[in-house]
Amino acid sequence: MTAALFAAALAGPGVAEPGWTDLVGEARASLGRGDGIAAEVSLQRALGAGAPRAAVAAYMGEAYLVQGEPEKARDWLAPEEFTRETAAWGFRKLAQLERETGDLLAAGRAFDEAMAITPRDASMWVEIGRLRYIGGEHMLANDAADYALKLEPGNVRALEFKAQFVRDQQGLAAALPWFERALRQAPRDVDVLGEYAATLGDLGRAKKMLETTRLMLSIEPGHPLAYYLQAVLAARAGKAELARGLFARAGDKLDKVPAAQLLEGVLEMQAGNYVLAAEALSRLNRLQPANARARLLLAQAYARRGENRLLIHDFATEAARPEASPYLMALVARAYEAEGRRDLAAPLLDRAAFARRPDFVPVVIGSEFGGLLAAGRIDEARAASAAKLAANPGSGFNQAIAGDLMLAGGDASGALAHYRLAAHVRFSESLMLRMALAATQAGQAPQAKALVSGFLAANPADRMAMRMMAGAAVETQDWRRARELLEALRVNGGGDDVRLLVDLSRVQLRGGDAKAAEATARAAYALQRGSPLATEAWGFSLQALGQPARAQALLDKSASMLAGT
Structure with a gap:
């Protein structure tokens, strides 16, 4: 009320106070600009001018939502007056x-009330679609997006929502026309511009992405997402200091965004600020404990700052698992060595040296079924999955889990059918891997290759798809294509992946470039001297360069390690 009295005082003597309907109009205009505080002031003035509570309740609730005060918003909205x-x-x-406070059923009931009043409001159907998506009703969410566009083909929010769906379903390139349609309707909509810029960046269209982020900043100076996207662009170009400066300009508004936390961790690592890197990555790990990349970077940050006991405490169990990353195994082993536990370090170092990454990642099983599978109770797990699927067949997650269970039980064709339904919702890297594995096990190897190729065409920066297509190129002895893909992976974050460097060296050698093969193999050997694969690759490259003595010494060493002597 103090703010309202102060605002009224500014009007001065002799200036008529606007009618309450005009003040409500002012509040709505302020809400349209995202200014919840100004809207609250106008609405308090409207109440003072005689506005009924019921006339301002909806907008006052919205004003408090914009300000991030859900309890105050509830005071105005929950009575439904x-x-x-x-x-x-x-x-x-x-x-x-x-929805924002986590009660999706209550949100659905409120939408039902709104729908009874305005059943053909396109923007409302977008909101309903987003609620359905959060609730796991993915196919119904897509139906809502399509219905919103049927009602109002030029609705910006509906076009944006559809673009996001298409990006998940069909890939990055397919989403661009939808974002561009939305921008033709609202060229200065910063939300759509942000999504468009992010998609351009993932497609590798750096120049267009930069132009788009600059437009965002001209419309809304200081926009944190624009600076974040520019920081990503600088980091990808290897300009670490520029990236850190841009990221700092984003301020603290992205503190709870996982992708921003990951970038912060990477940038602090590159700057040698391992304490700050660990702090950022620890926050991300609490939000996303299954984020393998973030966990590996956190382990690296612990290692760089000498936190050996913390590294062992947090990662020893993970490093002991059969599917553990060779790099993580090596980090934990070095931590054991630093603590004087060579008995625990030696087995890990041996496993890291001989580890070969599988062509496909292990099948992902939902945690609620993992225990049943581990106990050999696959029929029970399938029954539980079938019940969830029957209750919500439009959930991409439920379809994917049903596919996982079928694949675990040896029914690759059945798994593939469920995976295809899941892909109608979101064709992610993880799902692509599982589909490729299922197709291969079902005797459909050409289809598996076509599937991965199509995924890479839609998502040209995807690392796993690039790795798999490089392997396919090796099978057909297309050394140029295999080298192109592997070198792109090396430049974009794969410089410390020993197996990647070994494979690249082999491809360079088979393609007739022994000098490049030797340099690459030497880099792999420097990273992991105990790797028989790196040792062998260096030996073969030296042999091709006409250095038989050095080559033979390395090949003998590799053979000795492989023989376990």
């Missing part, structure tokens, strides 16, 4: 409140 003119909006804001 709105005027006839504001009821639909009030129920939509109540649905937003319930």
Whole structure:
């Protein structure tokens, strides 16, 4: 109320106070600009000018939502006391409140009330679609997006939502026309521009991405997402200091965004600030404990700052697993050595030296079924999965889990059928890997290759797809294509992957470039002297360069390690 009195005082004597309907109009304009505080002031003035509570409740609730104060918003929205003119909006804001506070059923009920009043509002159907997506009703969410566009083909929010769906389903390139359609309707919409810029960046279209982020900053100076995207672009170009400066300009508004936390960790690592890197990566690990890349970087940060006991405490169990990364095994082993536990270090170093990464990652099983599978109770796991699938067949997650269980039980064709349904929702890297594995096991190797090739065409920066297509190129002795893919992987973050460097050296050698093969193999050997594969690759490259004595010494060493002597 103090703010409202202060605002009224500024009007000065002799200036008529606007009517309450005009003040509500001012509040709505402020909300359209995202200014919840100004909207609250106008609405308090409207109440002072005689506005009924029901006439301002929907907008006051929205003002508090914009300010990030859900409890105050609830005071205005939860009673559901709105005027006839504001009821639909009030129920939509109540649905937003319930969604943001985690009560999806209550959000659905509020949307039902709004739908009964305005059943053909395209923007509301977008909100319903987003609620369905969060609730796991993925195919129904897509239906809502399509219905919104049927109602209003030029609706910006509907076009943006559809673009996000297409990006998940069909890949990055297919989403661009949808984002561009949205921008033709609203060229200065910073939300759409941000999604468009991020998609351009993932496609490797750096110049266009930079132009788009600069436009965002011209519209909304200081926009944190624009600076974050520019920081990503600089980091990809190897300009670490520029990236850190741009990231700092984003401020603390992205502190809870996982991708931003990962970038912060990477940039601090590159700058040698291992304590700060560990702090950022620890926050991310708490949010996303299954993020393998973040966990590996966190382990590296611990190692670089000499936190050996912490490294062992947090990662020893993970390093002992059969599917553990060779790099993680080596980090934990070195930590054991530093603590004087060579008895524990030696087995890990041996495993790291001989580790070969599988062509396909292990099948991902939902944690609720993992225990049943580990106990050999696959029929019980399948029954539980079938019940969830029957309750919500439109969930991409439920379809994928059903496929996982079929694949684990040896039914590759059945798994593939479920995976294809899941891909209608989101064709992710993980799903691509599982589909390729299922197709291969079902005797459909050409289809598996075509699937990976199509995924790479839609997502040209995807590392796993590039790795797999490099392997396919090796099978057909297309050394130029294999080298092109492997060198791209090396430049973009694969410089410390020993197996990648070994494979690249072999491809360079088979392609007739012994000098490049020797340099690459030498780099792999420097990273892991105990690797028989790196040792062998260096030996073969020296042999091709006409240095038989050095080559033979390395080949003998590799053979000795492989023989276990």
